[in-house]
Amino acid sequence: MKKAASFYASLALSALVATGAVAETELTVYTAVEAEDLARYAETFNESYPDIKINWVRDSTGIITAKLLAERDNPQADLVWGLAATSLLLLKSEGMLEPYAPEGVEKLDAKFVDSGETPSWVGMDAWVASVCYNTVEAEKNGLTPPTSWQDLTDPMYEGHVIMPNPNSSGTGFLDVSSWLQLFGEEGGWEYMDALHNNIARYTHSGSKPCKLAAAGEIPIGISFAFRGAKSKAAGAPLEIIVPSEGVGWDMEASAIVAGTANLEAAQKVLDFSVTKAANEMYNSGYAVVAYPGVAKPVEYFPEGLLDAMIDNDFEYAANNRAAILKEWQSRYDGKSDPK
The missing domain is CATH 3.40.190.10 (Periplasmic binding protein-like II)
Structure with a gap:
């Protein structure tokens, strides 16, 4: 009976995977990116990582920065995707960011990458x-x-x-x-x-x-x-x-919030954020991007x-x-x- 139960449980799990019903990892992502761009950012990211759901918390730069500082002892965000580098430098000085070198970060223009031995933030656009x-x-x-x-x-x-x-x-x-x-x-x-x-x-x-x-x-x-x-x-x-x-x-940049319970998923977002595909996406809203050779002339x-x-x-x-x-x-x- 135990073997049969295990067999049917396995079948049920396979069915859930096949229908996409397995629980996704959900990330709370703070951002100051223009609201009109957020759905496109999530959709483009999900083409590579369909099992990670992004829940945006969007406001202007100063309000998002103040919110992060207020939550320092009880962080609510998993990561930041699109906030002024000057704000992230402040958060770094407060020990609030998780250092991480995204895969492919060496391809970015160096001025768009935090100068720490392991970067605490990576730039997107200016x-x-x-x-x-x-x-x-x-x-x-x-x-x-x-x-x-x-x-x-x-x-x-x-x-x-x-x-x-x-x-x-x-x-x-x-x-x-x-x-x-x-x-x-x-x-x-x-x-x-x-x-x-x-x-x-x-x-x-x-x-x-x-x-x-x-x-x-x-x-x-x-x-x-x-x-x-x-x-x-x-x-x-x-x-x-x-x-x-x-x-x-100033430049928009991304970073992982120290203490996130979803570190692996947050790292995948940072990995995506430095790709050529992501920078092409940024270029539709910004004339200057971090990945050399991507930016197209803007009318x-x-x-x-x-x-x-x-x-x-x-x-x-x-x-x-x-x-x-x-x-x-x-x-x-x-x-x-x-x-």
């Missing part, structure tokens, strides 16, 4: 600051196009500029940290004081200022270049301006933008993040959108 300028709305308001960050402090732009809040937006934080590097600590805050006079409001999304400019709701949105190029390709009357002083940038991507990328000090940005955000909030948060 996004670069720029100014989205609606030519139609600007003309209605008698504006002329800015050519530099300093130009945006001109009184003619008062009430005509929107930018992201750095406490919630990775794009906002790369703007602020880059201005502090470009103009120096004192000069950077003086610049932001002057810019604040012209700001209509601060959004909680890095792409929203450009989307609002594209829709004609504001003449000028400080955002990132790919969003501008995408909106212009869709017919928006935009110019994507590269300020002459140089532009800040309306501003000429000279890559040369304008500053020599970003990621360690400075990560180590001073809390102090920078606190100072920014104390000065400018009164114009932020409600959360």
